Amino acid sequence: MATHKLLLLPGDGIGPEVMREVEKIVGWFRKRGVGFETETDLVGGSAYDAHGAAISEDAMKLAQAADAVLFGAVGGAKWDTVPYAVRPEAGLLRLRKDLGLFANLRPAICYPALADASSLKREVVEGLDIMIVRELTGGVYFGEPKEIVTLEDGSQRAVDTQLYHTHEVERIARVAFDLAKKRRNKVSSAEKFNVMKTGVFWRQVVTRIHKAEFSDVELEHVLADNCAMQLVRWPKQFDVIVTDNLFGDILSDIAAMLTGSLGMLPSASLGAEDPATGKRKALYEPVHGSAPDIAGKGLANPIAMIGSFGMALRYSFGLTDEADRLDTAIANVLASGTRTKDIAGPGMNAVGTQDVGDAIVKEL
Amino acid sequence: MATHKLLLLPGDGIGPEVMREVEKIVGWFRKRGVGFETETDLVGGSAYDAHGAAISEDAMKLAQAADAVLFGAVGGAKWDTVPYAVRPEAGLLRLRKDLGLFANLRPAICYPALADASSLKREVVEGLDIMIVRELTGGVYFGEPKEIVTLEDGSQRAVDTQLYHTHEVERIARVAFDLAKKRRNKVSSAEKFNVMKTGVFWRQVVTRIHKAEFSDVELEHVLADNCAMQLVRWPKQFDVIVTDNLFGDILSDIAAMLTGSLGMLPSASLGAEDPATGKRKALYEPVHGSAPDIAGKGLANPIAMIGSFGMALRYSFGLTDEADRLDTAIANVLASGTRTKDIAGPGMNAVGTQDVGDAIVKEL
Ligand SMILES: CC(C)[C@H](C(=O)O)[C@@H](O)C(=O)O
Ligand SMILES: CC(C)[C@H](C(=O)O)[C@@H](O)C(=O)O
Numbered sequence: 001m002a003t004h005k006l007l008l009l010p011g012d013g014i015g016p017e018v019m020r021e022v023e024k025i026v027g028w029f030r031k032r033g034v035g036f037e038t039e040t041d042l043v044g045g046s047a048y049d050a051h052g053a054a055i056s057e058d059a060m061k062l063a064q065a066a067d068a069v070l071f072g073a074v075g076g077a078k079w080d081t082v083p084y085a086v087r088p089e090a091g092l093l094r095l096r097k098d099l100g101l102f103a104n105l106r107p108a109i110c111y112p113a114l115a116d117a118s119s120l121k122r123e124v125v126e127g128l129d130i131m132i133v134r135e136l137t138g139g140v141y142f143g144e145p146k147e148i149v150t151l152e153d154g155s156q157r158a159v160d161t162q163l164y165h166t167h168e169v170e171r172i173a174r175v176a177f178d179l180a181k182k183r184r185n186k187v188s189s190a191e192k193f194n195v196m197k198t199g200v201f202w203r204q205v206v207t208r209i210h211k212a213e214f215s216d217v218e219l220e221h222v223l224a225d226n227c228a229m230q231l232v233r234w235p236k237q238f239d240v241i242v243t244d245n246l247f248g249d250i251l252s253d254i255a256a257m258l259t260g261s262l263g264m265l266p267s268a269s270l271g272a273e274d275p276a277t278g279k280r281k282a283l284y285e286p287v288h289g290s291a292p293d294i295a296g297k298g299l300a301n302p303i304a305m306i307g308s309f310g311m312a313l314r315y316s317f318g319l320t321d322e323a324d325r326l327d328t329a330i331a332n333v334l335a336s337g338t339r340t341k342d343i344a345g346p347g348m349n350a351v352g353t354q355d356v357g358d359a360i361v362k363e364l
Numbered sequence: 365m366a367t368h369k370l371l372l373l374p375g376d377g378i379g380p381e382v383m384r385e386v387e388k389i390v391g392w393f394r395k396r397g398v399g400f401e402t403e404t405d406l407v408g409g410s411a412y413d414a415h416g417a418a419i420s421e422d423a424m425k426l427a428q429a430a431d432a433v434l435f436g437a438v439g440g441a442k443w444d445t446v447p448y449a450v451r452p453e454a455g456l457l458r459l460r461k462d463l464g465l466f467a468n469l470r471p472a473i474c475y476p477a478l479a480d481a482s483s484l485k486r487e488v489v490e491g492l493d494i495m496i497v498r499e500l501t502g503g504v505y506f507g508e509p510k511e512i513v514t515l516e517d518g519s520q521r522a523v524d525t526q527l528y529h530t531h532e533v534e535r536i537a538r539v540a541f542d543l544a545k546k547r548r549n550k551v552s553s554a555e556k557f558n559v560m561k562t563g564v565f566w567r568q569v570v571t572r573i574h575k576a577e578f579s580d581v582e583l584e585h586v587l588a589d590n591c592a593m594q595l596v597r598w599p600k601q602f603d604v605i606v607t608d609n610l611f612g613d614i615l616s617d618i619a620a621m622l623t624g625s626l627g628m629l630p631s632a633s634l635g636a637e638d639p640a641t642g643k644r645k646a647l648y649e650p651v652h653g654s655a656p657d658i659a660g661k662g663l664a665n666p667i668a669m670i671g672s673f674g675m676a677l678r679y680s681f682g683l684t685d686e687a688d689r690l691d692t693a694i695a696n697v698l699a700s701g702t703r704t705k706d707i708a709g710p711g712m713n714a715v716g717t718q719d720v721g722d723a724i725v726k727e728l
Contacts (some may be wrong), residue, residue, distance in 0.1 A: 030585050093559065119598065120484050120596075148561050148565050155531065156530050158562040158565030159526065160525075161525055161526070162523065163526075196504060196521040197522050200512065217427050225617040228614045232621040233621055250611075257593040
């Protein structure tokens, strides 16, 4: 039987406590004969405290060797003043870059039972199911020059570089079109071609890939600012949205917030398929952050983290039945009213992080 | 008596028909002795059709000479394939850059009478009153290099440059703090300091100006992605948001959409004060676009355009009483139920563009 190597990087804040619930789920599957091997290491502020770096070389080696990385969250006020190069986020950015995780999949799903938690009207978001496909290893996040320079007169100039190559746009477009084919067959490509050359370029490449390889999928181009507006106005018009690293950062956060249940949303970051093994590097993480304000209190909702493991079952291990089983268990627990404070309805008793994990194991 | 020189640039789509209603208002004030002198010229697609450029040199001269420019809207499918350098948006970008209009003020106000038109719940947006202060002449909009390059192997590389200088961030920060002092005394500064050097720089400069000149104003720093989320979750936490050109483009569109009444929102773009004359260059435009789908049908809501003229009265001419009078007239017309289709409540009879303009003149 195949063994699946998982690296757990709980990170900071609520990361460790939500990861603990994933370990329960992993344990349950292991007992039923699914071969999971897990290692655990530090990332973010906790790695800085231990090693003076946002991720150690050893942890990077484990990540390279793993079939999938499960990532919790990083950051907190404690590390707000550490040197820039070793700030908590640097660990996550290095994992994305060094593992080549160019495709970030962020589903935004509004569960009917939770629709009232949204700040939007129920009819606007109920049943929402969109997928944001964000380019994750290019653009302004990594382009050079990226620096602050002091000029002769003592004033300063800061620069970041938004940079894209043909193959980077091609491969993320293919991911989006492929996903759309399994969904509602529509891709909305978001950029600012009216002011950015990278936007002009993005539009050209996406159009070319569409014509050559996916002409049966509906494609629309939308300006990133208008896309943000339309997400607020009537999000159900979208199926798959494909966009660059920076716009994807913002648009996926908007989409997540629409659902009213940030604590519920998983994400997957995937690399290219290795032609020899058919495998791809992958990292799975909740959309929510480290939430330092509630860390250590057992209040955090572990479902986004558990759902991220569900995405690993599906995308990294091809364990579709197991993934479906986990999704059903999560849905049943939600329906039964076992909910953390962030999603407990009015008059409902909120339970703790561990209670939700235990209830999901029991459902399984 | 002083004469105020206005340049009207109606532009494309619904631009001309909403500008016509402003002319009625200008006429009304002129009859009551306020010295307005107006000229009209082309911009955007209509300028391209006439001159092959998105704005002619003559129009630019008029703009330089005017005390205020009133701008309608530009763009439409007809010009989607014109050469990039002369696309309709280029006219607006040139006006901003050549007139030095670095400070873009975009109020987002949710009128109680219209709160139900929002896709957000009434309690989330009712009474909302925030001001987005967007840097408008720097950042990724104008930084060089900005190009698409073909490489030796035939593939391409596209680049845009996000660039900020000390004085650019200082002056926009001052505008934001000054505005906050006349409002609820709070500034939220949005950037991505965790991934962008321009974000680190932005945060440093804003912090320094705050300490040195505005320490009595509350200042918070917020990541741009989180700011987008918070605008959707609970926008009333904000008073003034100050941010760069690109984030401002997106965040101000989100804020506008929250109010549920895009057709209502004006904006002002201001230059630096001339130390000799005390005057500043200024352009006023509605937040909405050219809406080609309803252009020429007399359906467009002229209030954003008329409100933009109201901002000109206030910010360019110091005509505070006149501006208040116009705002009151607009509010009364709204309350009376004279509304275009975009904001007519259920069961209300929608009126046309001209009816709204006429009703406002009558109210005056
Ligand atoms: C933590 C930060 C570096 C990161 C990003 O900007 O990509 C986060 O906002 C995200 O969306 O995963
Ligand atoms: C028309 C376009 C160039 C412009 C921009 O991106 O600034 C518009 O979206 C705006 O916000 O005024």
